Each structure stands twice: as structure tokens, then as C-alpha cells.
Amino acid sequence: MSSITQLSILNKDTDAYATERGYEYQKLKTLESWLQNSVQKSDEIIYYDYEEDIFQRDLTKLKSTFRQIKLYSSNFSFGSEEISKALSHFFTLYCAGDYLLDEVKFVFEANSNIARQHTNNKAELLREWYDNQDDLKEPLLSKCIAITKNIVTEFVNTHDDAILEIANAKAVFEELKSNSDFWEKFTKSISWNFQGVEPEEAMANSLKEIESLVKQLPYPIKVNNIESIVHSLHFHISQCATKENPEERLLDSGMLESKILSAIGGSEKWYGEQLHKWQSSEEKEVFRLGRLNELIGVARFYRQHQNLDGHREFWSTKLMRFLELADLPDFSKKDIIYELVFQKLRPTLDFKFHNPETMGIEDLVIQYFEIVPGKVSDPLTMEETVNLFSIVRAADAFGLLDLETEKYEVWLNEIENNIISSLETVKVNARCEYLESLSVIEFNLKDWGKDDRLQRFENGIKFLKDILELSEQAEQYNYSNLLIRVNEYIKTCFKLGIADEHHEIIDELESISADLAVIVSKREGDYSLAVQFSNRGINYLNHSKKPKDLLRALDYFHKSKNFLFRNETKDGFVLVLLNICQVYKAIGFNFAAKYYALAVFFYSMYFEELFKKSVISSRFVFEIDYECGSWIHCILDFKRFIISTDEFDPNWDLDSNITLRNVLIKYAHILYTVPKLVPDLDWLIQQRLNALGWIKEEHIDIFIQILSEDFGSKEELIKLTKSKLKDYPLNDIGEERIIQFRSFNILWRVSFPNTYEFNSIGEEFCAICQICFADIKTFYPDFDLKGEIQATDIQLVISDNPKPPSLIRASPNAYVWEVYLSRTPKPFPNYPSLLGCIMSVLRGFKVESDEYFSAMLKDLIDVKELGWKTAIIQAYEELYRSLYLEKEFVKIKSHELAPLKFDEDFVRKNITDD
Helix, strand or coil, X not given: CCCHHHHHHHCCCCCCCCCHHHHHHHHHHHHHHHHHHHHCCCCCEXXXXXXXXXXXXXXCCCEEEEEEEECCCCCECCCCHHHHHHHHHHHHHHHCHHHCCCEEEEEEEECCCECCCCCCCCHHHHHHHHHCHHHCCCCHHHHHHHHHHHHHHHHHHCCCCCCHHHHHHHHHHHHXXXXXXXXXXXXXXXXXXXXXCCHHHHHHHHHHHHHHHHHCCCXXXXXXXXXXXXXXXXXHHHHHCCCCCHHHHEECHHHHHHHHHHHHCHHHHHHHHHHHHHHHCCCCCCCCHHHHHHHHHHHHHHHHCCCCCCCHHHHHHHHHHHHCCCCCCHHHHHHHHHHHHHHHHXXXXXXXXXXXXXXXXXXXXXXXXXXXXXXXXXXXXXXXXXXXXXXXXXXXXXXXXXXXXXXXXXXXXXXXXXXXXXXXXXXHHHHHHHHHHHHHHHHHHCCCCCCCHHHHHHHHHHHHHHHHHCCCCCCCCCHHHHHHHHHHHHHHHHHCCHHHHCHHHHHHHHHHHHHHHHXXXXXXHHHHHHHHHHHHHHHHHHHCCCHHHHHHHHHHHHHHHHHHCCHHHHHHHHHHHHHHHHHHHHCCCHHHHHHHHHHHHHHHCCXXXXXXXXXHHHHHHHHHHHHHCCHHHHHHHHHHHHHHHHHHCCCCCCCCCHHHHHHHHHHHHHHHHHHHHCHHHHHHHHHHHHHHCHHHHHHHHHHHHHHHHHCCCHHHHHHHHHHHCCCCCCCCCCCEEEEEEEECCEEEEEEEECCHHHHHHHHHHHHHHHHHHHHHHHHCCCCCCCCCCCXXXXXXXXXXXXXXXXXXXXXXXXXXXXXXXXXXXXXXXXXXXXXXXXXXXXXXXXXXXXXHHHHHHHHHHHHCCHHHHHCCCCCHHHHHHHHXXXXXXXXXXHHHCCCCCCCCCCCCCCHHHC
């Protein structure tokens, strides 16, 4: 007999006639089933409105269930068109090749009931079938087979024989009619579910069941979350109906979990998004630092939130796969092992363990102490090692591990000796971290049975007092955590009965706690103020793009920045720096913006949790140089951006990653334009194109092709370029570099030799100049350089001795100044001197009195904190050198090229001059 799979061609769309209310009921029943699967921890997956209204499949047990859902006011019989259509559709699915190996079940599910018997509707037969469907026997079975075969035969006969495929299918069906085993199996696979309630009651019952199921889910769901969760899940199901791809209609436990955590919001939402991303990732595990740190961060969040259960095996497996990589460096190995040990033991704050899994932990611990402190011993690692040691030893005391006592003594001695030997050579913040770890060793880790307990307590207190004495210097040390730890020391002393025996120790600890509270209160008060300032700045950005409001936002961000430069608020500090960067860029002060972007890039590379910010900051640097026409710098920027992206945020889908797409488009513009403007740079462009590899083939080539088709002539290309830039393109070639920008309705031209040393100094001058101008415009909006002057040229010269700027040439509409920059040792920037130079240049316009200028400068520096705005993390010159390596800069030999000349004026008017 020919294959019955040909009969699946008779399948029709059964949804065309459905009412809107029926669709809603179908969605509710789908949601009900989705939640039921999660509560029962079923392996079933659900497809909404694919093959049938609801299609449930268990791939491990090879079971498929097709459910047709009806919401009707009328009852059903074998005379009902809906019954005939349902059985016909079930038949075509039963014949489909995809499910021939499955145990298949078809369910006709309706809110209403079975109709009364009349004329030829055979309602009684449907009633008998329904009542006996769990044990269908003769002679009822034959009657059910006969009615099913008749309905299917009528359905098959409605199709046109003229179509060859239909004719072949009918021929197969004629052979199938006599196959009694087939019809018996098919008929027994059909079941009926009639609720016998009105449509409104059916929908209300379904909603009630949905709410009940939501309450049973294993997530931190509050009563006021339930409604939003139901709405979120219902909306997702509604969206599924619009998807053509069946996989986009799939509803599984992972998707449910993701949606629920998202609806709960907060950190649970973030975790849900990360969990879904990692579960759906098919990327082969290779060592990439950014990806590994991201995995460790999410896994750590999971084990620190014990109400999120059920994922330990998933995260542990992921971490082990990384640990098994051959090229993994030691500092990454110890991070993975640290997380694995905590993941398996899941300790609580009171040193209990949440469903610990001890298989293989001894080997992991031994491997960890083979790396630490012998090979890796930075302050953060030593702090984590102290924590790990305390947890492992506690687990050993509970009988969860079986390690030799001698190993603990050896490891603790190595930890303590390493910290003590490093104590005097580290900077102040690291010194505090080391001292804290030593206090933990004295209070918690040394043998409690020793006779020198009092001496150890006194040692621990001395370490704590040393940390207190450093509070004015250790701005980035986390005193909040130390306060928590000291209070835990006090609590432990009372719990163990030590308080009565050594009351003087408790008095000392209480005194230290009080001193810490003052420090923390002061710092957290600053933090609250910083948040207020930042939010006010963001409010201005969200509600207005007027220059005056942008300057107000800038002022608030600067105020916020000054309070956030601490270890415990470094993420907020970086975000505020990025906000400042964007505002400077928006008002046309691009080198001030670049200063802040460079600072973020530099700072982010020192903290693992900030690595992704290096992608954002390097993108900003690239975009700023692109707009400024500094295209040689831009080519160097792009390399840093791509390295950061590939390492820490490798999302190469340009449909979802719009920012990456915009960078690639700009870079393609540079690569296409540069050889047409400067043929001598063709070698550089070809070199950069070749270095792109697959990025060139998959992305850049397409963008360049579009540019070549739309902008074939040089004139058209220059016109396009002018619309994108704020200064002339390739202004960083030639013996002399000229940076141009407008402010106070004057064109400022800053020129300097185009060398590696002078580029950092020249950009630094322009950045400080623009920060100063922005402050004047913010706090002295009526200040104006009146007169006929339209342009001011500033020629930068290095001087061994500080001296004031010199006006070397003046005409009715232009000034030419020579500004002398002293060779002040870095990293301490000579910004007061620079600000004095800038004010001298402004004073040269002679539009205000000397007293006014002096008062304004004093107010800007003493009250408005202009100096703090010009000093971020490092001097601009140092930040510049950290991004642009001298050997890469010199290799291009941009100073040997002839500068470009344009008839068009590329330099745009500054929006703050309106």
C-alpha cells in the first residue's frame, strides 16, 4: 500500500470562521495548559495555533496531543459541521509523516454539551462514545469507527480529482478504507471534552484556574504581581498567533520562566532575560573573557537568590565546560572554581547549606589552592579566598567534605603570609581590603580552641582600626560592607557566649561599628544626593532638547559625578560619565565629550563588572572622532571598538544591534571616502579592509557597495560627508593639525604640530577649552564676546616655563594667539594654568571689565567647581596615550601627507549660540 502520508495534503485551515470570543477562549486554555505543565514539571512543549488550536508534544516520550477548542452557545452532535471538520482535520494530522512514530491523541474540547437526539444527528452515538471513551469496546467501537470513516470519506470526496496530487491521495484513501487496524487506532485516538457550561462561565472558570496555577509556580510572586503576570503571558500568546514560523509559536517552560521573571521586574527580570539567552545559546564554548565573566555573574545571581531554584545543574554544567577548556588562564580558572564551589554548596548567611551537592568539591578546592595565592593573589582574589576558605571549612565541619586537617593549616598560612607580605606595597584602597581579610582570619578562621584567642581578637581589632584611620584616603573602599561584617562579628560573639568573657572586645567592636556608621552615613548620604542630581539631569534630557536645558542637565550630571567616585558606586559613576559625554557631544563640544568617553574606557578596563562599558565608551570615541573629521584617529578607534565588542558584547546581529550597525556604516563611509580624497592612503585602507576578515565580507562590503552606487562622484561624496561632520574630514593629516569648533558665535581654530606628543596635548587643550565655555554658558548665559571678531586662531607651543598667551596678530575680524603650554609632569594636569590661558584669551576681546572677568573665573573655579570638571580619573594626555599607541600612530605617517583643501565650510554653528 502507498504511504498514507500523502493524505496530509487534504489538511485545511480550520480557523477562518472562528469568532473573536472563541479566539480569546482558545488563548486562555492555551495559557492554562502552559502553566499546568510548569506546575507539574512536565517535559511537554506547547504550540499555539499550529496544526491545531493547541498542540502539545512530549519529545522524550514521543506523545503528541492535538486539541481543538470551541466556545459555543449551541450543543454538538455528529450532525454538527464543527464535529465533521474536527474529525476530518484530525484525520489529516494522523496521516502526517511527522507524527507516525508518536502516540497520538486528538481532543475535541468545548464549553457546551452534547445535543439531544433528533432525526439523523446521531447525538446519542456521540453521547455513548463520550461516556465510554476510556474503554471503547464492541459493538460501540464499530459504530464509532463507521461514523468516523463516513465523515472522513465525505471530506475526501469533496476534493477535486483533476489535481494530480489530490487524485493520488484519493487512491491511497481507497486502499485505506479496508484497513480495519488503521481505523480502530485512529478512532481510539479521539477523545471528547464537553464542559456543559455557558461561554461566560467557561471563560471565568479558565481565568480562575489560571490565577490558581500562577500561585503554585516556584517563583517569588506577590499577590499584586499575579494580574500583570497573567496579562504578560496572555499578550505573548496573542503575539504567537502572528508568527509564521512554527518555532515562534512554541511555549515551553523556559519561555514561561522568562516571561514571569520579566513581569515580576527588577533584578528577577534581568535574570530571566539572561537565563533565556544562555539556555537558547548554541555557541560553542571558547575562552572569551567577557562571555565568561557574564556567565559567572548570572550564575552568582542565581545561587545568591534561593527562591530561584531548579537551575543549579544548568549553571554548574556551563561553568564546568569553561573550566575544561585547554587555554584557560589561571585567573579565570580560580573564578570558575570559586563560583562552582558556592554553586554546589549554596551556603546561607548563617553558614548553613541549601540542598548541597558535594560530588567532586574536594578536587575543585584543591585545584583552587594550587592557583591561589601562589599564582594569583590580587586583593579581590584574596578577599574571595578568605570567604571560600571559611565556607569550605564550615562544610567540612558539617561532614559535607572530607579534606585533611593539615591542608587547611597550610592553606591558611599561605593566605595570611601572602597578605602580610603585600600589605605595605599596595595602594590605600587595596590596603584596606587586605586589612579586612586579615581581620576575618583573626576573628573567624584561626582555630577557636587556641589559648591565644584574646590576642587574636586584639589583632583583628587593630586591623579594623587601621582601616578606620584610612577612611579619608580610601575613597573607593567599601566601608558599608565592613560595617556589616563588624556587626556580624558582634553577633557571633554573643551567639558563642564570648561577649561575657571578653566584654572589652565587644566594647571595642561597638565603638568601631559606631565610627563606621558615621562614615557610611556620610557616604550613603552623598550617594542619595548623587542619585537625585542624576535623575534631575535625566529628566531634563527626557523632556527638552533646548540648549539651556541641556546645559542644566550637564550641571546636574557633574554634581552627581563628584559624589559617585567610590568603589561601591562605580557603576553609577561610569553611567554619569557617559551621560556627561553625550551632553557635551549634543551641544557640539566634541573634545570635551571625548575626554569623558576616554575616561570611561580607561576606568572600565580595571573592573570586570564594567568591561561591557568599554564597548560603549570606545563606540563614543569612534563616533566623536568621526564627526570631528579626525579620521586617522577614527581608524585607530575602530580597532579598539571591535576588540572590545568581540570580547565583551559579541552580538553581531545588525538587526538587533543598531549601534553596531551605525558604527559599521560610518566606518564603511571612511573606508570608501579616504582613498578618493587622499590616494596616498589607499595602502592603509586596503590593509584595514583585509584585517576585517569576515566582518568585511558579511557587512562592510555591502555598505561600501551602497555608497558606490549612490555617491559615485567626488562632489556627491563630499556633499554626503559635509552632512555628517562638524569639521573637515581628515583634518589630522599634514604637518600641522587644525581643530575647529564654534562658540560665542566665533570660529575657534586650534593648531599644533601633527605629532603623537602634540596630538594628545592639542586635544587636551580643546577639551578643557570646551568644558570652560560650557560652564560660562551655563552660569553666565548673558556673557557675550561682542564686536567684529569672527575667528580666533590659537597656536599651541610647548614652553619650559609658564607664561601668559601672546596676541601675535590682530585684524578687525580675527585674532591670532600663541598659547604656551608648560611641561608639567603627569598625571597631575596643569589645568589651572590652562584655564588661566583660556581666560586670558577671552579677556583679550576687551568686552568686559577686568573685575568682571576675575569675579567670573573665581566663581567658576571656587563655587561652580570648574576644576573638578576638568579633572576626571587621569589627565587627558594619559587617557589619550592609553588608547592610541605611539607605534600605531607613527606607522601611518599622517604628518607626511598634504592637508586637504575644501571650498565648503564644514564647521557647524554651536547650538548654544542661538
